[in-house]
Amino acid sequence: MSAPTETDEPPRAAPTAPPPGAPPAGPTGHRRLLTRRDRITLALMAGVPALLHVALVWLTALASVALAFTTWDGIGFDTIHWVGLRNFRELFTTNPQFWPAVEHNVVWFAVLILLPTPFGLFLALQLDKRVRFSRVYQTAFFLPVVVSLAVIGFVWQLVYNPDTGLINSLVGANRPGHYIDWIGDPDLNLWAILVAASWRHTGYMMILYLAGLKSVDPALREAAALDGADEWQTFRHVVLPALRPTNTVVLVVTVIESLRAFDLVFVFNKGAHGTELLSILVTDNIIGESSRIGYGSAIAVVLLLISLAVIIPYLVATFRTERRG
Amino acid sequence: MTAADRPARRAPVRPARVLLHTFLVVTSLAWLAPLLWALLAALRPYAETSEKGYVSWPDRLSTGNFTQAFEQSDMAHYVVNTLVVAVPAVLLTLFLSSMVAFHVARFDARVNLSLLLVFTAGNLLPQQVIITPLYRLYLLVDLPGITASGKLYDSALGLVLIHVAFQSGFCVFVLSASMRSLPHELTEAALVDGASVWRLYAQITLPLCRPAMAALATLLSIWIYNDFFWAIVLISTGDNMPVTSALNNLSGQYFTDPNLVAAGALLTAIPTLAVYFALQRQFVSGLTLGSGRG
Numbered sequence: 001m002s003a004p005t006e007t008d009e010p011p012r013a014a015p016t017a018p019p020p021g022a023p024p025a026g027p028t029g030h031r032r033l034l035t036r037r038d039r040i041t042l043a044l045m046a047g048v049p050a051l052l053h054v055a056l057v058w059l060t061a062l063a064s065v066a067l068a069f070t071t072w073d074g075i076g077f078d079t080i081h082w083v084g085l086r087n088f089r090e091l092f093t094t095n096p097q098f099w100p101a102v103e104h105n106v107v108w109f110a111v112l113i114l115l116p117t118p119f120g121l122f123l124a125l126q127l128d129k130r131v132r133f134s135r136v137y138q139t140a141f142f143l144p145v146v147v148s149l150a151v152i153g154f155v156w157q158l159v160y161n162p163d164t165g166l167i168n169s170l171v172g173a174n175r176p177g178h179y180i181d182w183i184g185d186p187d188l189n190l191w192a193i194l195v196a197a198s199w200r201h202t203g204y205m206m207i208l209y210l211a212g213l214k215s216v217d218p219a220l221r222e223a224a225a226l227d228g229a230d231e232w233q234t235f236r237h238v239v240l241p242a243l244r245p246t247n248t249v250v251l252v253v254t255v256i257e258s259l260r261a262f263d264l265v266f267v268f269n270k271g272a273h274g275t276e277l278l279s280i281l282v283t284d285n286i287i288g289e290s291s292r293i294g295y296g297s298a299i300a301v302v303l304l305l306i307s308l309a310v311i312i313p314y315l316v317a318t319f320r321t322e323r324r325g
Numbered sequence: 326m327t328a329a330d331r332p333a334r335r336a337p338v339r340p341a342r343v344l345l346h347t348f349l350v351v352t353s354l355a356w357l358a359p360l361l362w363a364l365l366a367a368l369r370p371y372a373e374t375s376e377k378g379y380v381s382w383p384d385r386l387s388t389g390n391f392t393q394a395f396e397q398s399d400m401a402h403y404v405v406n407t408l409v410v411a412v413p414a415v416l417l418t419l420f421l422s423s424m425v426a427f428h429v430a431r432f433d434a435r436v437n438l439s440l441l442l443v444f445t446a447g448n449l450l451p452q453q454v455i456i457t458p459l460y461r462l463y464l465l466v467d468l469p470g471i472t473a474s475g476k477l478y479d480s481a482l483g484l485v486l487i488h489v490a491f492q493s494g495f496c497v498f499v500l501s502a503s504m505r506s507l508p509h510e511l512t513e514a515a516l517v518d519g520a521s522v523w524r525l526y527a528q529i530t531l532p533l534c535r536p537a538m539a540a541l542a543t544l545l546s547i548w549i550y551n552d553f554f555w556a557i558v559l560i561s562t563g564d565n566m567p568v569t570s571a572l573n574n575l576s577g578q579y580f581t582d583p584n585l586v587a588a589g590a591l592l593t594a595i596p597t598l599a600v601y602f603a604l605q606r607q608f609v610s611g612l613t614l615g616s617g618r619g
Contacts, residue, residue, distance in 0.1 A: 033516040033517060034516075034522065035521075037521065038521055038522040041521070041522045041523050042428060042432060042522055045424035045425070045427065045428050045522075045526070046424065046425050046428040046429070046440065048421070048424075049421035049422060049424060049425045049493055049497075050425065050440060050443070050444075052421070052486070052489065052490050052493075053443070053444060053447055053490045053493055053494065054443065054447075055490075056455075056459065056486060056487055056490035056491070057447040057450065057455060057490055057491060057494075058443065058447060059458075060455035060458040060459045060462065061450060061454050061455050063457075063458035063462075064454060064455060064457055064458055067457065067458060074461060074464075123352070126345060126348070126349065127349075129345070131345065131346070131349065132346075136353075137349045137353050139605075140353035140354075140356050140357050141352075141353060141356050142609075143356075143357065143360065143598075144356070144360075146547060146597055146598060146601045146608070147360075147551075147594045147597060147598070148550070148551030148552075148553060148569050148593070148594070148597065149551070149553060150551075150553045150569050150570070150572050150573065150590075150593075151569075151572070151590045151591070151593060151594045154363075154572065154576060154586060154587070154589075154590035155359050155360060155362075155363045155587070155590060155591075156359060157583075157586075158359075158362060158363050158366055158583060158586075158587055159359055159362060161583060164374070164379050164583050165379075166362050166379065166380070169378060169379050169380040170380060174378075196359075199356070199359070202356075203356075207609060207612060207613060208612075208613060210613075211609075211613035252449070256449055256451065259451045260451045260452065260453075262452075262453070262553075262554055263553040263554060266553070266557070266573075267553075267573065278453070279451060279452075279453040282453040282456060282457065283453060283456065283554075283557075283558060285457070286456060286457060286460050286558055287557070287558055293457060293461065296457045297457050297458070300453055300454045300455075300456070300457055303451050303453055303454050304450070304454045307449065307450055307451055307454065308446075311446050311449045311450070312446070315442055315445060315446055319438060319441070319442060
């Protein structure tokens, strides 16, 4: 799921409960039979990986929160100074890039959920009709998900390049005085990148929905057909309700992907004017010219809070059904 | 519907089907268009496209740009960098997360639910949430003699560790679900017979999880190969970059020749595509394992 890395990181599917057929966990019974050595083995088996994960993922996330209330030049620990909410105040009131970045992240999510997601569902519905060559079509739509976002960035630059790009060459805008600057123009570049992002997201959503459609009971569809329901009615009343778990996963994956969006923008124009994103602002404070640790952490905290607001309710709901199962 | 009545339903060509296929052919060609456009540009010599323009009938196609991009950028070197990170990272992630999953699926239901929550939630966080302290941590950890840089920063080891820590969240989730679907009696019986916990894990549980492990291995290989962000931030020496992130520097070098950049970018996609085509089923099932209920 990484959800994936996705972004990046690639894309990833978000988790849901295991299949309902899974037997309920009744594992405490095993405990009685364990020797001392077994207990030590067990503790190490879970402990070592958990330590690595918690240290590198959760402790660093907590450190982001702590650093957000400080300034630090990164040289020695004694230069860490507590500044309270100053970083946040500055972020919300004086940083010219922060609110545009928030807006772009929101636009990113809105576009992904409104265009490629329904289109991916539409493609999945078509390919689920026992179409011949279904595999071939699926591969075509899915290829952008397999290729790295960096490569996608370069491929789309060939489409958007003002001088040599496909679009400008086709519409005759590749001459001095007529240029359409898809990558440089701050009114255009976010939308240009979103076309590439949507191109990729569609295939990802199609695969998730194709998997989800397998869970629709064929008997119900037959019944609907016998009752004279047309395609739309069957979709509306039989298929869509059965896709509820998939829709939840899709929603979570899309939110996370919109927050993680980074690679494409970085390859396109490094998040310059018009394409600022929260992820880019955080990174600028590490490898950019002005490295401000506390300030960058404050932006990371904003990202963390938004993601947790989505992740926690989702996981609580998921694991609750699992326990009941 | 049973398999038997399917052939009988093969209807004569219906207009709706023709329409469907037309739609699918046109859309999938449109979907491939950007990649095909890049391929065409990469196959044409720069001299020709700069003279005739890119939207023109190609006089001559050659793989010259590919050979040139491969040799001039020393791509083999960067692919080796990637392998040095990806192979240990995939193996270690699978090894560690299968152990946690085994624990979660077989013992201590209550503790394990929280363990599972921690791993899964951690994997869903955007990488940028943790990158600032991680970057500082990597600069602080001194490893003289262990890594070439003497630190975790700018080392393959550092990349392996963060990949393992981050990706194990997803793998624990998938593998624990897969292990939970194994019959409980299987391990119970072995325990009664006096088998050790390790034997239970290594010789009984793991072999039964081979399909899930294969799916995850495929998925992880592609994700880690495709990673861009971790290496951009955590590697400073251009020579140490894995190939996907190195692409960024290479394109800066050749920005005057888009055909060469296209060839370079497509070359780096070849390994991912090869793995995908060879292990398509594993990849797709891995991606949808966590979602849906199939």
